[in-house]
Amino acid sequence: MQAVAAEFNISQTCYLTRIPNSTSPNTRFRLRWFTPVTEVKLCGHATLASAHTLFTTGLVNSNIIEFDTLSGILTAKKVPDVCPTNVSEVQNGGVSDRFLIELNFPTVPVTDFNSAEASLISKALNDAPLIDVKRTTTADDIFVIPQ
Incomplete structure (x- = not known):
């Protein structure tokens, strides 16, 4: 496959x-x-x-x-x-x-993301302002909601 x-x-x-x-x-x-x-x-x-x-x-x-x-x-x-x-x-x-x-x-359960690490996410996205960042509890994926 x-x-x-x-x-x-x-x-x-x-x-x-x-x-x-x-x-x-x-x-x-x-x-x-x-x-x-x-x-x-x-x-x-x-x-x-x-x-x-x-x-x-x-x-x-x-x-x-x-x-x-x-x-x-x-x-x-x-x-x-x-x-x-x-x-x-x-x-x-x-x-x-x-x-x-x-x-x-x-549905995938999520938890809050460490705010200090969220600034690194913003920086990686060319300093894009972020509304929220969440982390899944099962696969450790990150969900980013940009402004």
């Missing part, structure tokens, strides 16, 4: 594998994402694209898909698009087959 992602040389390449006979009542797939150099834990746009492909091609017959990932179980839910696409659709009482996809990602 990594070799193919390196050959594609795009920001993210994702791989889907159906999980047969899952204990879940929902259709389940293993989903993995790779950059050209490494596997990553989460990629929202590739998850959305995967769900859209599965829903629109008829490869799933339910409105919920579960993705087993390095970040845990992510869900994609197919919900009706209640906004009409144009005035004639409303006037003719037509119903659109359009839909939206609602993604549910895991």
Whole structure:
């Protein structure tokens, strides 16, 4: 998988594998994402694209898909698009087959970042003013909210 992602040389390449006979009542797939150099834990746009492909091609017959990932179980839910696409659709009482996809990602617990170290983050970002800096408690990642 990594070799193919390196050959594609795009920001993210994702791989889907159906999980047969899952204990879940929902259709389940293993989903993995790779950059050209490494596997990553989460990629929202590739998850959305995967769900859209599965829903629109008829490869799933339910409105919920579960993705087993390095970040845990992510869900994609197919919900009706209640906004009409144009005035004639409303006037003719037509119903659109359009839909939206609602993604549910895991939450990551965060803690406050040391304010003395936050100034180093600002300096590394060309002295950009920062609103907040948080650190994840699980992977030690840093979230920076610039002004």
